[in-house]
Amino acid sequence: MSDTTTVSLETEVPFDKLHEECGVFAIYGHPEAGNLSYLGLYALQHRGQESAGIASSDGKKIHSVRKMGHVADIFTPDVLNQLPGELAIGHTRYSTAGETTLANAQPLSVACSKGQVAVAHNGNLTNAIELRNDLERDGSIFQSTSDTEVILHLVARSHERTLPGALRDALLQIEGAFSLVFLAQNRVIVARDPHGFRPLAMGRLEMSDGKQATVFASETCAFDLLGATYIDDVLPGEMVIVGPEGVTREFYTRPGVTAHCAFEHVYFSRPDSVVFGKSVSESRERMGRLLAREHPVDADVVVPVPDSGVTAAIGYAAESGIPYRQALIRNHYVGRTFIEPSQEIRDFGVKLKLNPIRHLLEGKRVILVDDSIIRGTTSRKIVRMVRNAGAREVHLRISCPPTVSPCYYGVDTPSKEELIGARNTIDQIRDYVEADSLSYLPLEALQTAIRDDNQEFCYSCYTGKYPTLVQIGEVVLAKTGCC
């Protein structure tokens, strides 16, 4: 990858895959591979709630189920019975831009000269449009608007004779963020991009007969549910092949500058996961402690915005000595469909999800802790809610720096125009969210909190500096170094 002329990041983006968040899972060598994939996806549900799918292999044929909706609603016992075999992959997906159709649900599968292959992908390819245009010019017919389909076409067209060879071929042509799990008739193959943007953990599951299954997941919370042990991460630039011959680890390319996504630790991953080899809970608590040190305020209570602000608020309270109070209660059962009132009810959306406990807030000077401000609309409603419940002062503390630039590597961030941090000073944002004070965690403190001692994280949403070239339509954004 070479540097090119810098162009404005404000270009509007007709790119279907900018906003996609996903979880992936894979298992090899377990008689209940389909059922365990279901459990793995259940633990990864927070990574995507739009659609989910599992593909399994019985050694002869790949079976696949993909549906819109939540994991627990899709995979009933009858559906799981359609997924026989000892190896399987799974995917859970959420996308706010582009099409939300079943055609884009994963795993995607294809039958080609290398046999039947299914794939599930977490991340975004930054050169997908260019590759897709080339492939379409050469006669490939696409069935979805998903960048993941590009990978299958590259695999199918490869002149390599073996599937691992064709995968290597395809992986060398794609750029951007990808943690991929592939399923063939008798193999599971996984791979991670050379920068290691998105996580992919590898584990081992001991069975009662002494045999072992190999498992892979976006987050280790999936292993905990299965009783599997975390062994290692699939490394940036690495491909792991699991088949009858055992487990083979190899680098399909030289690893690039490591650029793990900092936002996984700030917000996206579950706090009970180990991500990039580090405990997310520890990172968040440290973010809260450092936030208290950097931006103290004389107040009566520390209140988290649940669930995203909880662990950082615990850290803030511990460091400041100010009591922690869960004064906002979250309804965990808010689904996609609810009956909206016909007449206007103010702040209906946020009230559906959160309700304040008045006696904990009344007359109090409140430090409200949340993980991030994206558009600012939610924060504004929550600050109002806390004030309406009687708080005397509301001081908003955010456990990461201002989000100033979109993510091109698989996190759902809106365009720069919609990011309140991109166009406003902190004072202006404070005015907008109607807080008495507003402070963010400085970048250096975030680096300390996630123990990024070797500069191995990507902070592009906070700096606007992207570690790879990013192609958006006809526009190529320069690689501007990793923060």
Ligand code: AMP
């Ligand atoms: P807002 O500022 O109104 O856009 O909402 C920000 C809140 O949304 C944050 O406090 C997060 O808890 C949550 N959030 C941040 N990033 C994301 C994301 N990529 N997907 C879903 N929710 C997010």
